[in-house]
Amino acid sequence: MSTLEGLFSFNRTYTKVTFSKAFVYFFFLFFNFMVTFRVLLVTLLNAVEILLEYVYIASIFIYLGYRISKRIFEKNYVINALEGIMIAFFILPFIAGVASYMEFGQPLIYGVGTFRDFYLIYGALIVYNMLREGDIDIKLVERALLSVAWFNLFAFYAMSLFTNPADYQDTGAAGANELKGGEVYYRFNMCFMFFGTIYYSVKAFIRNKAYYLLYASLFLIYIVFFRLDRTSIAVTLGAVGAFLLFSSPLRRLVLYIFKFGIPLVFFALLSYFFFPEVYDQYILMFADVFDTVAATQEAGSSTESIRLVELEIALRGIAENPWFGNGKVSGQWVEGGYNYFYGFFYASDIGIFGQVFIYGIFGTLILYSQFPFTLYYSLRIRALKNDVFLLTLQYLMLALFVDSISNGYLSIYAAQSFTCMVLVYYYFERDKILRVTKRLKVKTS
Secondary structure, three states: OOOOOOOEEEEOOOOEEEEOHHHHHHHHHHHHHHHHOOOOOOOOOHHHHHHHHHHHHHHHHHHHHHHHHHHHHOOOOOOOHHHHHHHHHHHHHHHHHHHHHHHHOOOHHHHHHOOHHHHHHHHHHHHHHHHHOOOOOHHHHHHHHHHHHHHHHHHHHHHHHHOOHHHHHHHOOEEEOHHHOOOEEEOOOOHHHHHHHHHHHHHHHHOOOOOHHHHHHHHHHHHHHHHOOHHHHHHHHHHHHHHHHHOOOHHHHHHHHHHHHHHHHHHHHHHHHHOHHHHHHHHHHHHHHHHHHHOOOOOOOHHHHHHHHHHHHHHHHHHHOOOOOOOOOOOOOOOOOOHHHHOOOOHHHHHHHHHHHHHHHHHHHHHHOHHHHHHHHHHOOOOOOOOHHHHHHHHHHHHHHHHHOOOOHHHHOHHHHHHHHHHHHHHHHHHHHHHHHHHHHHHHO
16 A cells, blocks of 8 residues: 555545545644654754744643643543653753753743754653544554655655755755764654664565565665765664564564675675775764774864863863753843853764763753653563554654764754654553453453
């Protein structure tokens, strides 16, 4: 079944399109994932993304108000585990807001307001409630996410192949790095590239259909040859490797290694002759990592030196406010945000250290609680454990977790991992119902 098959129909009598309810829901899901995953944030359509976020966040708060009022009116005060963690996440910006007031004197309204985009995570709550109430099914959610992934793929390839990123370097959509040969490249968000690679790799092995690997390669090739980001490559291949190790039948894994391993090695060697500069860049990039870790030389670029300075600032801040952090400084309160106080400092540059700097140990534990939460409920799924979409969500969570160690995307793109967690929990609930139903059928037969 194709992604859009059955979502709309044609009324031949009146020669007009009659949209089905499924198409309306599909369009909403597509919009929801585009906005909450912040697909357009690091693109030329950044202003459109920000505008849509303002509108959608306002809608989310209206929705939350309605749901809370409805629960109070019905005297329904029982919350499940997922709703409990959602409440904990809701207070995170307030913890950071109070911390920034204590540390910098920033008014609370600015301290909390700078986390405006964080509340996009509750777009996942809307999807969860729609699933539980039967308005949509998980297959429609799967098709919507896949559609966004393919939209990303075509858009990213089109921009990279037919436009010059150097023309847009001053927009934030493009950047340059000495370790990448100094060439300008697009800085598009890679979450859906992770998703596409993992989804079709999982599907190839679960369904035992090798042609899905061709689809997976389209996403992976963009990461390797266009994004040129060593962390993105590592987390994507690591997630696929973890799936093969823990979830793929051993016999099939060995067969596929022989069937596709040799051609892949041959392709890698062949591509070296056509794209030697790419390989040279990766050798430089990864050699710099090993040299820095081994302390055999100073960091190989000014970028790495800046990271060390930012890390020193973060460690001082953590030492001064270990439990509740220092919060985030709004550029609307003082020009430059953190830079006003530190000269040059971006917490997102230094990964988990930046998270602890902002939220403190207490807040960071809440932020990262989504990963053990997902693991716990994943391990309790039985009947649906081999579902392709479920496995994709689980290993995408692994990729996002590892990725978050080296960057601040867990806050900037908070809805990405949060949505995966919510959908895995829905799978757990659905799995539990299926197992109970199966036991009842056995007893009555």
